[in-house]
Amino acid sequence: MMAKKNLLLTVSAGLVYLFLYLPLVIVVVFSFNDSKLNAEWVGFTWKWYGKLLYNQEMLTAAMNSLIIASVSAGIATILGTLAGIAMHQYRLRLLQMLVLAPIAMPEILMGVSLLVLFIMVNMTLGLISIMLAHITFCIGFVALAVQARISSLDPALIEAARDLGATPWQCFREVTLPLLMPGILAGALMAFTLSIDDFVITFFTAGVGSSTLPLQIYSMVKIAVTPEVNAVSTLLMLVTLVVITVASRLSPAIFRGE
Template identity: 50%
Template sequence: MKRGLTPFNITALVFGFSFLYVPILLLIIYSFNESRLVTVWAGFSTKWYAEALSNEALMGAAWVTARVAFISACVATVLGTCAALALVRFTRFRGRFLFSGMIYAPLVMPEVITGLSLLLLFVAVGMDRGITTVILAHITFSMCFVAVVVQSRLLSIDPSMEEAAQDLGATPARAFFSVTLPIIAPAVAAGWMLAFTLSLDDLVIAQFNSGPGATTLPMKIFSQVRLGVTPEINAVCTLLVGVVTAGVIIASLTMKRQEVKRQRDLATSAA
């Protein structure tokens, strides 16, 4: 039986969305505040955006964050996709249970434990902390999210499609890139966006594994917030929210366009 929205459901939805998005909305509104006091509205102004963009320390941290997020997301997407393929296509091999457990462990591991363990590893191998260690740390905890997303898509694919391509003379690599990869491309793109967003947002793991010249934007914001929240911080956070929102919208539109194209191609081939 089809059930409509009840007053209880409407109340729960309003409360849930308000709890999630009202703080973000207030942050965006007060980023246009004329006053330096973030709790006192003194008029509309965009001067804090100009000051934030002219702040070399903040912009340097933003550039470091963008580089770390892009590189770690790309590497984590490749490694996570390979791990998902291994878990789905090779259902029986020695050490599979241990391998799957190691893939899923960062999902439930506290970030403090992950950051500290990686710090001890880098110290043990004599690696100086910097951008490289932050990138490696972000790859470690974000590739598991990519693996989960891609694995769920691979489980819904009929393996006979790739086998048919190999029967027609395609090598396993070409069958994967020509048949399987286009099908799982939306999941791969979603995994990349998830890894990119997690890297942009990370504070704890980066705090443990960063060094001189590797201060990320969340670390910079956290250090300044301890001295008091300013509209300049609100402006930077608003810009970050805008970048993430634009990326999600672009990725959603791209995946929707690819899905429509795939459905059109299937309809054309069936006709």
């Protein structure tokens, strides 16, 4: 058998893991460092986290991010679930294309084209415009998560329910929907993290006074590298880590690049 361990392979894979994690570890470690420079370890401190609590701009941005992510994820989950079921059940070339194309295109294109659309209809850029944009790119991810779940289900379950006299609506509500739930929830959590993390599309569709966490980080980083950014970054990573771990428990398949 081929189970024989290949040393070269293991070592090089280990180095790649190191490459993936070392930068993030540095960010986290320096968020506890008692020095303004992210260069040398001086001593342990919580002060950068404490400072965040008094940073009004940052708190507003965090609040905006949460509102945008909750609303966008909610609406994208409904639309994405419908799209996922429709894509599985009917051969709809147009829907398939509309769902997949936003995932495949460079983000900047969606950002600038939505900016042009919003300005054309005289919309004030703000939380609403950001939400409309986030829903657009989240639908596809939810649809794929739901579709992955449907293909893993046993068709006999639905047939059995029908044979036992359930109406189509009863069948959908009592059998299909509960079976799809893990896929739908995983999709919703994914949409939430995608929205809370998005920088590029938000950058073009945000207006004055509607800053989000990533936009806030961007404007801080453009000026100077400070441990306060490390502290926000660490907190943001923690949120994403929790949400994604839950999502991957619910629906392992969609995280395998299938």
